[in-house]
Amino acid sequence: MQAMAAHLEIVKGPLDDAHIRDIGETAGQFDPRYRSLDFCRRMFNENVYGFSFHVFARDGDRAIGHNSAIPFRLRQGADRVFSAKAEALFLDEAYRNFTVKLGARQVPIGIALIRQAYESAFDDGVEFLFDITTPTIGAILQRMLGFSEISIDRDHYYR
DSSP, X not given: OOOTTEEEEEEESSOOHHHHHHHHHHGGGTOGGGXXXXXXXXXXXXXXXXXXXXXXXEETTEEEEEEEEEEEEEEETTEXXXXXXXXXXXXXXXXXXXXXXXXXXXXXHHHHHHHHHHHXXXXXXXXXXXXXXXXXXXXXXXXHHOOOOOOOOOOOOOO
């Protein structure tokens, strides 16, 4: 059974509080940090670029899924590369078998969430997009979207 009103909303931030609350309602189900307006404002609006790329899956007005790409500056030698990190992917389990129209085809809504967020970032000039994810999502990224697995030096600083 397909929801007739299921559709995607593509948003380039900075996000307003209504969209941030939608992230809390979706991704906040698996990570409670996303339920905090302050946390999401810092991550999605107050990063080094001041915006991020988002796709919301909706059934009518209700957010049923979300995915984003947060801009990052990476260095490759002396060059800075406009990059982005995938973040806050979530799709309500009840909708995981649904499809949406993407171009001329019907596509699984979860794949459309991923593809549209990343294509939006690439269309805006992102040169390198990375994701730190589960093996299951990694396999989807490789098989359906052309991602490659890379090994990285995990020495890093964080807070």
